[in-house]
Amino acid sequence: MKFVGVTSCPTGIAxxxxxxxAIEVAAKKQGHEIEMEVQGASGAPPIDSELIKxxxxxxxxxxxDVRDRNRFSHLPKVEVGxxxxxxxxxxxxxxxxxxxxxxxxxxxxxxxxxDGGEDAQTQSSDSGGxxxxxxxxxxxxxxxxxxxxxxxxxxxLIAAAFAVGDAVTVTDSNVYENxxxxxxxxEIGGQAFSMLVPILAGFIAYSMADRPAIAPGLVGGLIANxxxxxxxxxILAGLLAGGLVMxxxxxxxxxAIKRIxxxxxxxxxxxxxxxxxxxxxxxxPAAALTSGLESWLQGLQGTGSIILGLxxxxxxxxxMGGPVNKAAYAFxxxxxxxxxxxxxxxxxxxxxxxxxAMALSTRIRPKLxxxxxxxxxxxxxxxxASFITEGAIPFAAADPIRVIPPMMxxxxxxxxxxxxxxxxxxxxxxxxxxxxxxxxxxxxxxxIVSGTLVAAALVTVTKSVGRGDEPTGDDEKADAQTAxx
Amino acid sequence: xxxxIEDLIGSDHVTLDLQASDAEGAVKExxxxxxxxxxxxxxxxxxxxxxxxxxxxxxxxxxxxxxxPHARSAAVAExxxxxxxxxxxxxxxxxxxxxxxxxxxxxxxEGENQLHVQVLSKLARxxxxxxxxxxxxxxxxxxxVVEILEREVEL
Numbered sequence: 001m002k003f004v005g006v007t008s009c010p011t012g013i014a015x016x017x018x019x020x021x022a023i024e025v026a027a028k029k030q031g032h033e034i035e036m037e038v039q040g041a042s043g044a045p046p047i048d049s050e051l052i053k054x055x056x057x058x059x060x061x062x063x064x065d066v067r068d069r070n071r072f073s074h075l076p077k078v079e080v081g082x083x084x085x086x087x088x089x090x091x092x093x094x095x096x097x098x099x100x101x102x103x104x105x106x107x108x109x110x111x112x113x114x115d116g117g118e119d120a121q122t123q124s125s126d127s128g129g130x131x132x133x134x135x136x137x138x139x140x141x142x143x144x145x146x147x148x149x150x151x152x153x154x155x156x157l158i159a160a161a162f163a164v165g166d167a168v169t170v171t172d173s174n175v176y177e178n179x180x181x182x183x184x185x186x187e188i189g190g191q192a193f194s195m196l197v198p199i200l201a202g203f204i205a206y207s208m209a210d211r212p213a214i215a216p217g218l219v220g221g222l223i224a225n226x227x228x229x230x231x232x233x234x235i236l237a238g239l240l241a242g243g244l245v246m247x248x249x250x251x252x253x254x255x256a257i258k259r260i261x262x263x264x265x266x267x268x269x270x271x272x273x274x275x276x277x278x279x280x281x282x283x284x285p286a287a288a289l290t291s292g293l294e295s296w297l298q299g300l301q302g303t304g305s306i307i308l309g310l311x312x313x314x315x316x317x318x319x320m321g322g323p324v325n326k327a328a329y330a331f332x333x334x335x336x337x338x339x340x341x342x343x344x345x346x347x348x349x350x351x352x353x354x355x356x357a358m359a360l361s362t363r364i365r366p367k368l369x370x371x372x373x374x375x376x377x378x379x380x381x382x383x384x385a386s387f388i389t390e391g392a393i394p395f396a397a398a399d400p401i402r403v404i405p406p407m408m409x410x411x412x413x414x415x416x417x418x419x420x421x422x423x424x425x426x427x428x429x430x431x432x433x434x435x436x437x438x439x440x441x442x443x444x445x446x447x448i449v450s451g452t453l454v455a456a457a458l459v460t461v462t463k464s465v466g467r468g469d470e471p472t473g474d475d476e477k478a479d480a481q482t483a484x485x
Numbered sequence: 486x487x488x489x490i491e492d493l494i495g496s497d498h499v500t501l502d503l504q505a506s507d508a509e510g511a512v513k514e515x516x517x518x519x520x521x522x523x524x525x526x527x528x529x530x531x532x533x534x535x536x537x538x539x540x541x542x543x544x545x546x547x548x549x550x551x552x553x554p555h556a557r558s559a560a561v562a563e564x565x566x567x568x569x570x571x572x573x574x575x576x577x578x579x580x581x582x583x584x585x586x587x588x589x590x591x592x593x594x595e596g597e598n599q600l601h602v603q604v605l606s607k608l609a610r611x612x613x614x615x616x617x618x619x620x621x622x623x624x625x626x627x628x629x630v631v632e633i634l635e636r637e638v639e640l
Binding site: 010011013014015017018020021022025038040063083084086087088134137366367370371 | 488492523526538542545547548549553555556557562563579580581591593596602605606607609610612613614
């Protein structure tokens with residue numbers, strides 16, 4: 001016979017899975033086909049509605065409600081608790097056989113649609129009572145967890161290129177034309193970094209709407225790279241792609257059309273729409289933002305050190321590679337070319353602070369961070385020291401509202417102090433590896449350490465606020481910020 | 486997935502000789518192991534959450550001799566697993582009264598990072614199978630228990 005089944009339990013960790021496994025094992029042993037849906041925390045996908053339509057009976061092994069119970073209302077039913085199913089799975093399956101033979105039906109539930117095809121398609125959230133904010137946080141965390149290995153690999157390899165090579169020339173090297181070890185390390189690290197934003201976007205989308213959302217998300221992320229929209233652009237692309245595929249999944253479709261939806265419609269339409277939105281709606285403003293900010297900064301030449309430092313510092317930490325950061329960096333670069341060496345020093349100090357501060361915070365209060373984040377934190381020491389601001393992106397992307405403002409404050413402190421100490425830098429990158437090119441380096445290091453301490457202290461405080469009970473408002477603001485960038 | 490069973494349990498979370506004679510004692514004993522490794526924010530709060538759940542459900546003991554006391558709670562710092570074996574068995578309320586000689590204590594944090602759930606569900610599914618339980622019963626050391634878990638519960 002063919003059965004379908006649902007298991008559920010309040011915490012959704014153990015009993016629902018065990019019951020599903022026990023029933024599957026027992027049913028297969030007795031020669032039946034069965035498809036189980038675990039309505040637990042792992043967010044297993046709903047059973048295909050075709051299978052439900054053609055099943056002989058349904059088995060509910062549940063300690064909590066069944067979501068979308070209407071889907072099964074046409075089927076003979078056996079309902080037991082999860083532990084009963086675990087202990088006596090054989091008996092439960094036999095009861096299902098009896099029920100199928102006798103045709104015992106469940107009382108039709110209120111809505112009572114015979115064919116719950118539409119319900120079955122609805123991507124049910126695995127969260128019961130969780131709010132939108134917590135849901136958004138979970139999406140971001142998923143994206144970040146896939147991104148972290150790219151950050152760590154790219155960051156460490158680029159730092160290694162700086163360490164074993166000449167940090168000033170390695171960035172202009174081309175390993176394919178002129179092979180050197182540092183050039184190779186720099187190229188590999190750079191390629192890993194080029195995946196940061198696409199992976200973030202692709203897997204945010206994936207966590208929202210499963211596999212069909214990966215392509216639109218990744219491509220949206222690639223375009224975020226191309227238009228220089230940074231990781232905030234990537235988050236936006238991911239949310240767009242996930243939301244779009246989620247919405248498309250709700251479109252009712254039958255038969256042949258339904259079958260082509262996931263292979264043709266979701267990827268083609270999803271990728272087209274996300275890509276077009278990124279290019280048409282986000283691309284222009286992001287580019288305009290960078291050039292606008294850049295010329296605005298040029299106009300600030302000669303302003304006092306404090307104002308200029310505050311602005312440069314905050315810009316460097318705001319989007320860590322996005323349009324705002326790039327404008328500040330370009331300003332430093334332009335000054336460097338004009339043989340004014342103080343702004344570049346301030347820019348680099350500000351860019352070194354965020355990864356160092358996150359590394360420090362994960363050491364001060366490891367409990368505030370996931371295992372993943374702590375590992376990313378450890379890699380942050382080297383990345384921060386090498387002026388690889390991207391090292392802080394995993395933290396900023398997972399929790400923008402709590403992480404970005406403290407980073408901006410710390411970077412501003414470092415930039416202001418660097419300008420006040422009149423530190424100078426005759427290279428556009430390199431971190432401590434170009435210390436020989438830094439004028440007034442002891443005080444320059446003091447500026448970086450001070451900024452790091454400020455940012456780490458602040459982020460440790462903000463990360464402690466509202467833990468466990470995620471306030472919805474925060475994440476909505478985070479979204480707004482994402483959209484604004 | 487980037488969370489694996491080793492992230493949840495190490496040999497420091499394993500005891501092959503539970504001293505406790507009742508469920509409450511066993512939960513406290515295993516929670517203490519997790520707490521010593523810094524896996525809990527609030528040991529008492531977590532133990533209470535687990536015991537409340539045991540009470541609500543009438544116990545997590547199963548007729549196979551396995552019990553899986555667990556709670557999802559803000560008192561948990563990091564998703565974790567502790568393993569205890571009891572020579573006499575401990576009553577965890579199995580329907581037929583079988584005492585549990587294998588106890589898995591599961592600690593899941595509140596909130597959004599749910600990557601550990603895949604590992605826990607894999608483990609839960611494994612527990613249905615006789616040969617897996619037998620291996621756990623016959624393991625001679627804490628390290629061996631962890632090895633079995635690593636081998637059998639990889640994704």
